[in-house]
Amino acid sequence: MKTVITFGTFDVFHIGHVNILERSKKYGDKLIVGVSSDDLNFSKKSRYPIYSQDHRMKILSSLKFVDEVFLEESLELKLEYIKKYDASLLIMGDDWKGRFDWVKPECDVLYLPRTPSISTTELIEIVKKI
Template sequence: MTRVITFGTFDVFHIGHVNMLVRAAEMGDHLTVGVSSDALNFSKKGRYPVYREEHRMAIVKSLACVDEVFVEESLELKGQYIKDHAADVLVMGDDWAGKFDHWGDLCEVVYLPRTAEVSTTDIIQSIREDLN
C-alpha cells in the first residue's frame, strides 16, 4: 500500500484544492492531509483563516479521496508528520517547488502544478474589494 501525505490551509475551499487532493490521492492507496492550524496560518500569512481549523478539517475530511486528516501545528514538524503517518510520498503544490526536497530521504517528494487562475488569497482580496 502506498501512503500519500499532503498539507495545506484549505481556506475558502475551491476547485484548486479539489484538483490537488484528487491528484494526490491518485498517487497512492491512502491519502492523509495535514490541515494548517489557525495559529500556523497566522504565522505564515499574517492573518487568520476565514474558516476555523475544525471547519476546514471537516470540509477536507468529507471528500471521498481523503482517508485521514490531522492538524498541522508547525512547518518544522513535516518530517515527523511524514514518519508518524508512514508516508511513502509527500505531495505539495509547485509553488513550494524545491522547499521540501530535503525530506527525500524519508519519502518521495512530488510537486504538482497548481490550478491556473484560482487562489485563496485572490478570492479573499476580491471579496474585500467588493465590500468596499
C-alpha cells in the same frame, strides 16, 4: 499500501484544492492531509484563516478521496508527520517547488502543477472589494 501525505491551509475551499487532492490520491492507496492550524496560518501569513481549523478539517474529511485529516501545528514537524503516518510520498503544489526536498531521504517528493487562475489569497481580495 502506499500512503501519500500533503499539507495546506485549505481556506476558502475552491476547485484548485479539489484538483490537487484528487490528483494526489491517484498516486497512492491512502491520502493523509495535514491542515495548518489557525495559529500556524497566522505565523505564516500574518492573518487568521476565514474558516476555523475545525471547519476546514471537517470540509476535507467529507471528501471521498481523503482518507485521514490531522492538524498541522508546526512547519518544523513535517518530517515527524511523514514518519508518524508512514507516508512514502509527499505531494505539494508546484508553488512550493524545491522547498521540501530536504525530506527526500525519508520519502519521495512530488510537486504538482497548481490549477491556473485560482488562488485563495486572490479570492479573499476579490470578496473584500465587493
